[in-house]
Amino acid sequence: MAQRPLILPWLVEQIDSRRYPGVCWTNQERTEFCIPWKHGLRQDSSEHDTLIFKAWAVASGSFREGVDRADPSIWKRNFRCALKAKRVEVVADHSNDSANPHKVYRLPGVQQRGPGSQDSAELGSDSQSQEELVIHW
Structure with missing residues (x-):
């Protein structure tokens, strides 16, 4: 069995890859980043809204495609908990923004x-x- 990746290096790699819509750095220093945070019950929610959460579920071994039942709300919860456990700070919560629901996070241990x-x-x-x-x- 492959070793579970560490969330922070994994996340930095994902942000840098620009593979996920809306997942990006929000400052030049690359210490704050944006994650789309659309509620699953919204009429306009789609599979694209949960791609980063699913990717972490797969990478961490908590979801196996074709074996486990897909549950985006669990993926999002596990992603949020993994960030919280590493003291990643929520800088701005715009999850209720109707046009662009998202959260901005700051990596831990960043000091000016x-x-x-x-x-x-x-x-x-x-x-x-x-x-x-x-x-x-």
């Missing part, structure tokens, strides 16, 4: 380091005015 901070000096930054982005997973 200002000029003159101890970490900035330790990293040997030659530009004291430049902020550094440090990500710890």
Whole structure:
């Protein structure tokens, strides 16, 4: 049996792939991202709205195509719980937006380091005015 992937590296790879409609980075630093979050009971909901959730279900081994019953609400719940367990923060919840329901998340361990901070000096930054982005997973 294949080893279950870690959600954060897997998710970054999926966002970078641009394979899923609406799944994208929302800032240049690639620390915040958008996930479409359409309610399953909406009249205009479709299979495309759950592709990222299904992909995580398949990758994590909780759903096997042709074996398990498809349940998009369970896929979404498991995806949300996996993010929460890794302390991925919801920055904006627009899931009730009728035109574009989505959530914006921030990766965990992202800190803006200002000029003159101890970490900035330790990293040997030659530009004291430049902020550094440090990500710890």
